[in-house]
Amino acid sequence: MAGILGGLAHAALPANLLFCFIGVALGTAVGVLPGIGPTATISLLLPITFHMEPASAVIMLGGIYYGAMYGGSITSILIRVPGEASTVITCIDGYEMARRGRAGPALGMAAFSSFIAGLIAVLGMMIVGPVLARAAYHFGPVEIAALVVLGLVMVVMISSASSLRAMAMIALGLLLSTIGQDFVTGEERFTFGIATLTDGLGLAVIAIGLFGVSEILMLAGQREEDRAVIQSPRRLRELLPNREDWSRSGWPILRGSFLGFFLGLLPGAGALVSTFASYVLEKKLARQPERFGRGAIEGLSGPEASNNAAAQSAFVPLLSLGIPPNAVMGVVLGALMIQGIAPGPRLATDHPDIFWGVIASMLFGNIMLVILNVPMVRLFVSLLRVPTRILAPCILLFCAVGAYSINNNMVDVAVAMICGVLGYVLRRTGFDPVPLLIAFVLGGILEKSVRQALLIGYGSPYVFVERPIALSLLVVAVLLLLLPLARQILAVVQPRSQST
């Protein structure tokens, strides 16, 4: 308790509050701009942190990370371009809400659900975080591979297309994720001699193409009367979530926060898997699951809560075990190491100001995120008042610059535009690009963990069924796949038995 109070006092120092605010504001800005992600921003700001107090440095870098999670939702909702991988799910119902004139409530709910989830995650981190982090590291490559497989099965369930086509898109996403240099042998795979492809395709480039450019092409092909679908709200009351939105979102926010908190502790795929786990859960629990994909606010509030909770709980394994669960935390680890501080089990006792100060700062950071963003909802929504014939070309231009700015490379612009045409063709023919993108993100983690798991098992695939956690996850995945099939068989068999 003394540690928590000390942390709160340390985080409330004016300098730390200022750095927290700078981090949150910067994070929101980079989340809005497609291409410039939190990893790049934190890496760029790393030299500035050399002259800062270690706790202040991590507070600012942390603010950038969870600020970017919210910023990424803004573009997902308004223009269907996910700023971050974990906001891909927000594109589904968030953008549909914007199309139906409910961009304000969507943006407002994204901010409020992130805020509530942030508070729950901070409380969780203070109470059970370090203990859970140790438990989470029973997740080795075998368990992570099984978790990713379960995640991919969930993606089939959230897809608007048929299961078979969703699985085809997952396979295509996995194949695209293998482009580039093999991480074990260094051999080039499907690079066709193009040097830029050696590092593989960029997630942001593909997301810009599949979602942003393809949406513009969809709008370009529509007749004038069909294009005027994006409505902008007129009254202030319409800008914020109403009572019904809150009653629909209460439980999804709570469930999403807990899912995000627990999955965020896991290395690699935690934050991303938690968003679609939350979406699948809400769709399964909904009284009218057919509303999902057509602007259901539960499909936005649950995943938004889970991604923010996961962004914060990701700090627990870093601070209490010294193991970064994702790339952003890897850079934060670097910032601490440069300052001569090694995160790990002794950090809470040796440097309580850093351990508890960083956790407590998230409390203030989440409040700042709401104060900063809720008044901005009106400004963001006013973007929709620009006529589609002017807005659409601007977004196309923005997509091109966004793709270029990732690596300052024209090949990325070409890849984004090719992915845009691919996304357009896939959407027109009933293939859903969402599973493709998620499989692309998870593909790298799946390959790495499968290969490590097979190494552990001396090449034997039985390693996946010998471990109880992995086996349980795989059994759930198989059941989830077979359930719709069993329902279809039952639907055919039952009427027959009734007629006889």
Added chain:
Amino acid sequence: MPSVAAMGRLVAATLVLTGIFGAVGGYRLGLWIGPTPGPGLMPFAASVLLAAFAAVPALGRARAFAEDGAATVWPRFVSYTGAAGLLCVAPPLMGTTASFIAALVLVLAIGERISAPRSLALSLVIALATVALFRLALDVPLPDPVIDRLLGR
């Protein structure tokens, strides 16, 4: 133009071919090196799955691809795809600002049928504002030989 059903079959067939190509590529890379998985295992497995899952819609009934009922406005669609193509190839040749202006004029004047002087004026404002934001404020080195010469770089 082909119907959505024909286009759907064509897309599915292309995916099957991509799967076969990927499987051959993965096999050549090596599926297994001694007791450990090789670099080709994952591409091979993903490609086989892709070919298998895409084969069903490729060979299935045409009515599996529902017509979405939306007619495509081809001149506008072509102007946008043309602008997308222009944005890929033109910046290193004629500079980012000029390419942006050309792409915007193409879309606004031909696709959106806005009058030529208004299209040009809008294109100038949007292109210059975008270049200023990314090049000057965010320090993104957009290729622009003309501006570089003007700035004496």
